[in-house]
Amino acid sequence: MGGPTGEGKTSVTCLLTGGAGYIGGHVARRLQRAGHEVVILDDLSTGLPARVAGLPLIEASLVTDPDRLRQALTEHAVHGIVHLAAKKAVPESVERPLYYYEQNVQGTIALLQAAAKADVRWTLYSSSAAVYGSTGDGLVDEDHPTAPTSPYGETKLAAEWLVRRNAEAQGTAWASLRYFNVAGAADAILADRGVFNLLPIVLRALDRGEDIEVFGGDWPTPDGSCVRDYVHVEDLAEAHLTAVHALEDGRLAAGIFNVGRGEGVSVLAMLAAVERAVGSPVPYRIVARRPGDPASVVADAARIQRELGWRAHRDLADIVHSAWQAWAQPA
Numbered sequence: 001m002g003g004p005t006g007e008g009k010t011s012v013t014c015l016l017t018g019g020a021g022y023i024g025g026h027v028a029r030r031l032q033r034a035g036h037e038v039v040i041l042d043d044l045s046t047g048l049p050a051r052v053a054g055l056p057l058i059e060a061s062l063v064t065d066p067d068r069l070r071q072a073l074t075e076h077a078v079h080g081i082v083h084l085a086a087k088k089a090v091p092e093s094v095e096r097p098l099y100y101y102e103q104n105v106q107g108t109i110a111l112l113q114a115a116a117k118a119d120v121r122w123t124l125y126s127s128s129a130a131v132y133g134s135t136g137d138g139l140v141d142e143d144h145p146t147a148p149t150s151p152y153g154e155t156k157l158a159a160e161w162l163v164r165r166n167a168e169a170q171g172t173a174w175a176s177l178r179y180f181n182v183a184g185a186a187d188a189i190l191a192d193r194g195v196f197n198l199l200p201i202v203l204r205a206l207d208r209g210e211d212i213e214v215f216g217g218d219w220p221t222p223d224g225s226c227v228r229d230y231v232h233v234e235d236l237a238e239a240h241l242t243a244v245h246a247l248e249d250g251r252l253a254a255g256i257f258n259v260g261r262g263e264g265v266s267v268l269a270m271l272a273a274v275e276r277a278v279g280s281p282v283p284y285r286i287v288a289r290r291p292g293d294p295a296s297v298v299a300d301a302a303r304i305q306r307e308l309g310w311r312a313h314r315d316l317a318d319i320v321h322s323a324w325q326a327w328a329q330p331a
């Protein structure tokens, strides 16, 4: 533990698994700017070292490098873990379920086993709205039944159970942030280059002069396209800082929190927002639905506001504009 952070909090050392990833890079920067010590552990399978330049980076896999993981926890006297490392491509998880269970579930077991042997006080887990599966029209709160429709969603839920059960057994604190659709970027270095989510897919198609494929135009939604809840990655990073402080000062012992804006945006509305940001038409065509896609998934984000005082401040235009700016610049 260090001294005061300048934000009136005590500086702590946090290990970020998957910290060189798109979200991890933003969280690392936010925690560091708040005065905390940040150590990154990442196998760089999709992560980029440039996102965490200047921070200690341990290039290691949760699954295959348990010794380096244990060593990192003790050498850096890690106080808390932000566990972001995971594979996240839903279609790939359908093709390679064993790989997803290995990376996301076995990786979490290895992390928790190593943490139990070190002096780790809390775990903050990166969960996903994918744990809910098909949710119907209304807003989804944290008590909504979990029924993931993909191996990816199953692994995120199983790992969330592991984090909770292990913390209960160890008497440590834990929280799970169930992110909805994360988008936008602080800058080009931290941008999402993975092209798994709607906005990067749209921006890449525009670059290549290709039509965007909209999966299904006959969903039971106002314009027939799927509806999701997009949250700016910088607001999400702020949610992590808020949760870290609550875990650290004992206000939060355990909890599951949705992180979204509570506003549904259809795929067609997103394409219109991109048109406004880039100032040119976004050509698209409607193709068949993708199996496993829910029609609408929008957060009820009241709990995190009520209990931790966090809410999103950036709107859809901010999200799209920042993603476009970051995409347009070379990293």
Ligand SMILES: NC(=O)c1ccc[n+]([C@@H]2O[C@H](COP(=O)([O-])OP(=O)(O)OC[C@H]3O[C@@H](n4cnc5c(N)ncnc54)[C@H](O)[C@@H]3O)[C@@H](O)[C@H]2O)c1
Pocket: 017, 018, 019, 020, 021, 022, 023, 024, 041, 042, 043, 044, 045, 046, 047, 048, 060, 061, 062, 063, 083, 084, 085, 086, 087, 088, 103, 107, 126, 127, 128, 129, 156, 178, 179, 180, 181, 182, 183, 194, 197
């Ligand atoms: N992007 C979203 O919209 C979204 C939504 C909900 C939840 N999430 C969750 O947020 C987390 C971060 O996602 P992201 O969008 O930044 O993805 P990302 O692929 O950019 O980041 C994942 C990071 O984890 C690392 N990693 C993967 N497997 C690893 C392993 N076995 N050992 C060590 N490092 C490993 C990768 O190299 C990468 O840096 C994931 O847990 C994901 O499930 C993301």
